Amino acid sequence: MDYPTIYDITNSEIDINGLLAKLTLLSTGAAAIFTGMVRGKTKNGNPHETTYLEYEAYVPMAEAKMKQVAAEIRQKWPSIEGIGIIQRIGKLYPETPTVLIACTAAHRDTGVFDAARYGIDRLKEIVPIWKREVSPSGEEWIEGDYMPKPGE
Numbered sequence: 405m406d407y408p409t410i411y412d413i414t415n416s417e418i419d420i421n422g423l424l425a426k427l428t429l430l431s432t433g434a435a436a437i438f439t440g441m442v443r444g445k446t447k448n449g450n451p452h453e454t455t456y457l458e459y460e461a462y463v464p465m466a467e468a469k470m471k472q473v474a475a476e477i478r479q480k481w482p483s484i485e486g487i488g489i490i491q492r493i494g495k496l497y498p499e500t501p502t503v504l505i506a507c508t509a510a511h512r513d514t515g516v517f518d519a520a521r522y523g524i525d526r527l528k529e530i531v532p533i534w535k536r537e538v539s540p541s542g543e544e545w546i547e548g549d550y551m552p553k554p555g556e
Contacts (some may be wrong), residue, residue, distance in 0.1 A: 407478075411470035411489040413463045418490050418501045427486025427508045434512040435486075436507045436520035459462030459493040459502065459534040466491070467532040477507065477523055483514035491533055503522060503527065 408427050424435060435456055442457050474487045486508035505523035509516040527533075535546045 407484070408486040408488075409471075409474045409478075410487070411467055411474060413461050413466050413470075413491050413493055415494045417493070418492060418504050420501075420504060420506075423490060423504065423506055423509075423544045424426070424556050427431070427488050427506055429485055429508070431510050432485055432508045433510050434514070434516050435506060435508045435554050436485055436512075436516040438503075438520050438524045440503040441503045442496050442500045447476070453539055454496045454498060455540060456495050457502065457536045458495050458538065459491070460536075461491065465486050466531050466533060471528065473523055473526045475528045476526060477519050480508075480522065481507075481515040481519040483509050483511075484516065484517070484519050486521075487523070489527060491531070492513045493533070 410426055420437065425433070426436070431515065442454065444454055446452050446454065448460065460500070470489045473489060477484055477487055484507050485504070488506040490504045492502050501522065505520050505527065507516050507519040507523065537544055537546055
């Protein structure tokens, strides 16, 4: 059976209910959803305020890497039915969802939580999304830790 797989880079508001409807089958009994948000205040590490974040992406490569993440989830958790990976780009203000990872399955004990967690961790690791943080004290590009290996 072909299970739904949706990945998208968008300037539009993330429609959680609409995405969930596309990932839900008659056999679906569980959905694990992770949504990242813009923080207005960061308390740990380097405490500071954020006025807004600006996300950019090289869309063809980002979507190819999102497809790779979905394939990795399917390989590790064959019981997953639907996979949704959505990343917003553009200027986003505090309390705004920036990213959504959703995995659906027949039951909650089939790895659906782990699959969603893997999805966001892997997205942060390999999908080329750039983030500029603007605060009252200035702005900076936030660097990730991932360095691609040959062939990735």
